[in-house]
Amino acid sequence: MGSRVTFFEVEILDWKTKQQLCFLDKVEPHATISDIRLMFHKSYPQWYPARQSIRLDPKGKSLRDEEILQHLPVGTTATLYFKDLGPQIGWTMVFLTEYAGPLFIYFLFYFRMPFVYGLDDKLTSSPHPVVNLACICHSFHYIKRLIETIFVHRFSHGTMPLRSIIKNCFYYWGFAAWLAYYINHPLYTPPSYGQKQINFAVIMFLICEAGNFSIHVALSDLRRDGSKIRKIPYPTKNPFTWLFFFVTCPNYTYEVGAWISFTIMTQCVPVGLFTFLCFIQMTVWAKDKHYTYVREFKDYPSLRMPIIPFLL
Amino acid sequence: MAAPGSGGAGRAENGYGSQRRKGPGALATTYLVIYNVVMTAGWLVIAVGIVRAYLTKGSYHSLYYSIEKPLKFFQTGALLEILHCAFGIVPSSVVLTAFQVMSRVFLTWAVTHSVKEVQNEDSVLLFVVAWTITEIIRYSFYTFSLLNHLPYLIKWARYTLFIVLYPMGVSGELLTIYAALPFVRQAGLYSISLPNKYNFSFDYYTFLILVMISYIPTF
Numbered sequence: 001m002g003s004r005v006t007f008f009e010v011e012i013l014d015w016k017t018k019q020q021l022c023f024l025d026k027v028e029p030h031a032t033i034s035d036i037r038l039m040f041h042k043s044y045p046q047w048y049p050a051r052q053s054i055r056l057d058p059k060g061k062s063l064r065d066e067e068i069l070q071h072l073p074v075g076t077t078a079t080l081y082f083k084d085l086g087p088q089i090g091w092t093m094v095f096l097t098e099y100a101g102p103l104f105i106y107f108l109f110y111f112r113m114p115f116v117y118g119l120d121d122k123l124t125s126s127p128h129p130v131v132n133l134a135c136i137c138h139s140f141h142y143i144k145r146l147i148e149t150i151f152v153h154r155f156s157h158g159t160m161p162l163r164s165i166i167k168n169c170f171y172y173w174g175f176a177a178w179l180a181y182y183i184n185h186p187l188y189t190p191p192s193y194g195q196k197q198i199n200f201a202v203i204m205f206l207i208c209e210a211g212n213f214s215i216h217v218a219l220s221d222l223r224r225d226g227s228k229i230r231k232i233p234y235p236t237k238n239p240f241t242w243l244f245f246f247v248t249c250p251n252y253t254y255e256v257g258a259w260i261s262f263t264i265m266t267q268c269v270p271v272g273l274f275t276f277l278c279f280i281q282m283t284v285w286a287k288d289k290h291y292t293y294v295r296e297f298k299d300y301p302s303l304r305m306p307i308i309p310f311l312l
Numbered sequence: 313m314a315a316p317g318s319g320g321a322g323r324a325e326n327g328y329g330s331q332r333r334k335g336p337g338a339l340a341t342t343y344l345v346i347y348n349v350v351m352t353a354g355w356l357v358i359a360v361g362i363v364r365a366y367l368t369k370g371s372y373h374s375l376y377y378s379i380e381k382p383l384k385f386f387q388t389g390a391l392l393e394i395l396h397c398a399f400g401i402v403p404s405s406v407v408l409t410a411f412q413v414m415s416r417v418f419l420t421w422a423v424t425h426s427v428k429e430v431q432n433e434d435s436v437l438l439f440v441v442a443w444t445i446t447e448i449i450r451y452s453f454y455t456f457s458l459l460n461h462l463p464y465l466i467k468w469a470r471y472t473l474f475i476v477l478y479p480m481g482v483s484g485e486l487l488t489i490y491a492a493l494p495f496v497r498q499a500g501l502y503s504i505s506l507p508n509k510y511n512f513s514f515d516y517y518t519f520l521i522l523v524m525i526s527y528i529p530t531f
Contacts, residue, residue, distance in 0.1 A: 182513075187506035269512035 005029065008069055008076050012040055015058040015081040022082075029070035033063045040082070050090075050159040053083040088159035095149040098168055102176030103142040109180035110135045121186045128190045130198050134183050134266050137205055141258065144209060152216050154223045175277075179270040191267040201265035205258055212254035214240035219251070232297055245301075246309035248290040252282040253307055283307050340401040345458050347392065352451040354386035359444045362437075376424070376431045376440065383440065386447075387420045416443070419485055423520075426501065427492040435491060439484025442477045449473065486527060489520055496520060 008029055012022040022043050024036070037049035053062040056072065058081045069078065110131075114122035126132070182188065191197040218241050222231045235244040243250035259275040283306065290306035305312060358379045365378035394410045396402040402409075424436060449469045456462040495501070502516040 182506075182511045185506060185511070189507050189509050189511055192509055267509065267511060269510045 006076055008074075008078055010036060010069070010078045010080060012036075012054070012080050012082050013058075015053075015055070015083045018058070027069060029068075031069045032065060033067045033069075034065035036069070036080070037065070047082075047084060048088075050088040051085045053085050055081050055083070057081065085161060087162040089162050089165055090159050091153075091155040092149060094160055094165050094168070095153075096146060097165060098172050099142050099145045099149065101169060101173040103139060103146070105173055105176045106135065106138050106180040109177070109184040112184065112186075116181070117186060124186070126184065126186075126188065128188065130190050130265065131184060131188060133198065133202065134262070137202070137262060137265065138180075141209065141262075144213065148213070148216050152220050154220055175270075175274045179266075179268060179274055182268050182270055183266050189267075191265070197267070198265055201261045204261035205265065208254045208257035208261060211240040211243065212251055212258065214238050215243070215251040215254060218244075230293070230296060232293065232300060243309075244304075246304060247286075248293060248304050248306050249282070249286040252286050256282060256307075283312060341458055344396070344401060345455060347396075348451045348455040348458065351386060351389065352448060352455060354382060354389070355444050355447040355451065358382050358386065358440075359448060362441065362444065372437060373434065374432050376436050379440065380431075384420055384425070387416055387443070391417065418523075419488070422502075423489055423492050427495050429495045430488055430491045433488060433491050435484045435487030437484070439481045439488065442481035442484060445473065446477045446481065482527060482530075486524055489524055493517060493520060 006029060007025070008027040008031070010024040010027050011020055012024075013020055022040055024039055027036070027039075033054055034049070037052050037054065040052060040054075041047060041049055049065075055062055056074070060081070062083075063072075063080075072078065074080075109116055112121055112124055191201075218236055218238070219233055222233055233244055235242045240254075241250070243253060247253055256275070256279045259271070259278055263271045263275050286307035290304070294300050361379040361382065362375055365375045366372055369375070390413050393402070394406060394413055397404045397406040397409045419439070424431060430436065449466060453462065453466050453470050456466055496503075497517045502514070504510075504512060504514050506513050
């Protein structure tokens with residue numbers, strides 16, 4: 001390497017007003033955008049790095065933390081633009097809030113808190129075993145999700161806008177309350193085909209939960225080295241991961257399967273409706289992910305569909 | 313409609329392509345002109361029907377029955393406008409259009425048609441007249457715009473008369489829903505209660521009250 005280091009100068013302008021917000025001199029050429037975010041944060045403590053969108057053009061895409069200053073198409077005096085993304089919340093916090101809510105809300109209905117079904121039925125319990133089973137399954141589902149959030153998932157983007165979490169919580173918590181209301185209602189009617197239906201549903205539920213967990217572990221292992229680069233996931237020795245032969249997002253496939261089994265187990269229209277909406281949302285996410293992979297990798301397996309083998 | 317089907321099929325596969333184009337193509341424009349002319353004519357038929365019924369009966373009560381069929385036909389036909397947005401031949405938001413059309417269709421079928429006892433109410437006449445005048449102006453506005461020859465009068469009428477027509481329509485709609493409530497309660501219309509094997513309940517009475525409340529944000 002040369003014996004002289006050419007330092008960069010970096011000016012950061014507001015994306016809308018073009019006003020100079022910050023001028024950094026003597027910036028190392030191998031400094032990353034992450035370093036620049038930290039420097040900017042020093043001048044503006046209220047704009048922590050996660051809420052800074054730094055871009056080359058006022059309306060351009062946000063630069064990633066790993067980008068290196070001297071590799072960017074800038075001269076030794078770099079002009080960057082800043083946009084405030086608003087308050088951010090980390091993915092971990094998001095998931096913990098979104099999942100803890102339904103877990104506890106369901107219990108309010110299961111234990112028949114007085115304000116839910118009226119004082120006559122307060123704190124009573126259901127005579128139907130399937131209602132207890134449903135509570136176990138529902139709780140298991142969300143506890144598993146909480147554990148995965150803490151121990152398994154590795155997130156590529158650190159944060160999401162705070163506003164989204166309010167909207168998401170209304171949706172998840174609201175639906176949890178709605179379906180818990182009917183399943184734990186004193187006038188609940190058990191499934192029409194009785195124990196056969198319930199047994200089938202339980203087996204399907206367990207298979208899907210195991211499958212979903214297997215996929216999450218497999219995806220997490222792709223990033224064991226801490227990298228944020230996208231890699232194609234492949235089936236492993238675990239038979240549950242063999243769904244990767246056929247779909248891009250088997251985690252979503254299993255998730256929908258779990259909710260379908262819960263619908264069969266409880267024979268409850270609100271659960272069915274929630275399942276349907278989950279299916280639509282996850283199909284959108286799966287298609288998105290699928291086409292991202294297809295664009296990025298020329299050798300992406302052509303047999304794979306986004307979420308349902310051969311169909312969707 | 314076969315003609316737009318063939319043009320529409322190409323458009324459906326390439327929905328994004330047509331949005332990037334500057335407005336609808338010649339085929340789509342022809343279809344839209346025909347659509348808007350037909351709708352203008354339809355609502356004129358309703359307008360004439362109301363006037364004739366009024367002159368025949370000598371009073372403005374219970375005029376709904378005279379225009380019931382064309383009202384249902386042409387108001388329901390407006391559902392096509394959702395498809396126009398979806399296929400990109402009309403530059404409006406699908407969601408917004410769907411919302412507006414569905415609320416009209418809801419009032420026509422799920423309230424006025426379903427609850428026969430309110431069909432005699434004067435509030436029905438109130439919103440039918442408001443809708444009729446509004447739609448005649450609106451569809452002729454679109455017709456002339458598509459032909460690039462919009463008379464100032466139509467433009468004026470559209471943006472000025474709504475000041476009267478909109479509150480008139482909303483009042484008529486709200487009063488009609490309100491009038492329907494006791495009959496819905498009595499008949500248990502469109503409602504299902506526990507216990508049942510679907511483990512689901514729905515109270516149409518409460519739903520209608522929520523619908524009435526939802527009018528408030530639109531003010």
